[in-house]
Amino acid sequence: MKEKGMTTINLKKFNRNKVYQYIYQQKETSKLQIVRDLQMGLSTVSQNLNELEQDGLICRNGYFESTGGRKAQIIRIVEDFRISLGLGILKDMFHIVAVNLYGEVMATETIELPYVNSDTYYTSLAENVETFILNRQYEPEKIEGISIATQGIISPDGTAVIYGDIMGNTQMKLSDFSSRLPYSCHLEHDSKSAADLELWNHPQFDSALIFLLNPNLGGAIITNHKVHQGKHMHSGLFEHICIDPNGPDCYCGHRGCLETYCSANALKAAAGMPIKDFFKILHTTQTPTLLRIWRDYLDHLAFAIRNLNLVIDSPVIISGYLAPYFRNADMQYLLEKINEQSLFHMEEDQLLVGNHGQYTPAIGAALYYLKEFLSPVIS
Ligand SMILES: [Zn+2]
Incomplete structure (x- = not known):
């Protein structure tokens, strides 16, 4: 797109960015593919590729399998340029x-x-x-x-x-x-x-609810492909939603916040042992007391998900420290519990689990x- 009034320098920058962006998105491409898909002249593309390569932004290594003619060179961005x-x-x-x-x-x-x-x-x-x-x-x-x-x-x-x-x-x-x-x-x-990471990993979601199951519970709401900050920066603070005014003390000074049921610390306190040990024993022995503690935890999480889903009708992503411990059976159980008393049925593909754990x-x-x-x- 040649914009009216665009200076030559701006147009050069615009084309260079367009080429770089295209390569970034394609991950692997060839010069002719760029020419064809961006509908740019061969000489403009060549010049941009040379400049991007000289500046260290892209590299040309290896060749695509030949489709008859000359083999095309594979063009990629330099992933650790920054x-x-x-x-x-x-x-x-x-x-x-x-x-x-x-x-x-x-x-x-x-x-x-x-x-x-x-x-x-x-x-x-x-x-x-x-x-x-x-x-x-x-x-x-x-x-x-x-x-x-x-x-x-x-x-x-x-x-x-x-x-x-x-x-x-x-x-x-x-x-x-x-x-x-x-x-x-x-x-x-x-x-x-x-939430930014989960959004990055699931760019198809326009909106989502993120449960950060860390030592302390965290929450975030994604709407319009963005993390909702809120007027006072406290949108999505699920952790302090009160689910029992007579419940356990929360560090915020109130009682019965979701934090006191669904944080990893709450699970650790209920289990009376470190999280790692808890899951190790649970997964190897299925000890009834530990299973009951875990189910109780999941029941509270299901309660929160079911209710919050009425506020934001969107997929839900379980993220953070506890996420890697969730097995398929746990996700099934959670889904069953969410749907058990829900007005609306949540599909399996609407409940996801993140995979970067504590990081x-x-x-x-x-x-x-x-x-x-x-x-x-x-x-
Ligand atoms: Zn609280």
Whole structure:
């Protein structure tokens, strides 16, 4: 599309972006395919490919199987031309991941570091991040930025945590990170980061409900292909929906919140043992008491899903730390329980389970800089 009034420089940029975007989406393509599908002249495409290759954005390696004539060279983007880092900060540790331009995980690490709002903490965190980068020999100029997912509600301008009762991180500021790390930094609410990852993995969903089954429960709502933030940034805070005013105490100061039934911590407390051990025993022995605890957990989750689905009629994605422990039989049971007392029938393909476990928020956060890099190309 040649836009009226577009300068030559803009048109060149526009074409270059179009070619790069096309290659990105195709993953593997050839020069002639680009010419044909973008309806651009051969010389324009050749020139753009040469420039993109010189700048290190694309590579040409190998050949497609011949279909008769000369074999066509395979063109791909350079997947690690830019790397985005994501951190997932929890009370006792933080997760760190690196993703490439396709959002594929290149490395993950868990670092034990109890959260304290102090200089020592942030300095130690920054040192660990630098070591992570150094150990993997990522060139600093390739790192597009570091996006940090933490528990707590982030201010609308993204500079600070404004509610952080779980970790006591209400004082956490973006500058605590950006002043210590020589990269662009960005701060996010971890359940929203998780939702970003699930959305990235399921781009076909216009809307969805995300349950982040982490040590603390989190929730997020996707509408119009976007995570719904809300006027005060607290849309999707399912964890504090009260399901029994006389129920157990929640860290928020109220009682009977969903957090006290459906967080991994609640399951751990009911089981009286670490989550790993609980599932190991449950899956090998089917001990009736453990099975009852697990079913009780699933019953509460089904209750929440059934009710929230009346607010947002959409697929539901189970995500986060507990997600990898869900087996087919558990999903079946959950679906049965959802449908048992529901006005509307939920189909099997509307209930999904994420597959990045504890790293979900960190990976979701990392997508921020990757999308930043790609956005001038994609839009
Ligand atoms: Zn609560």
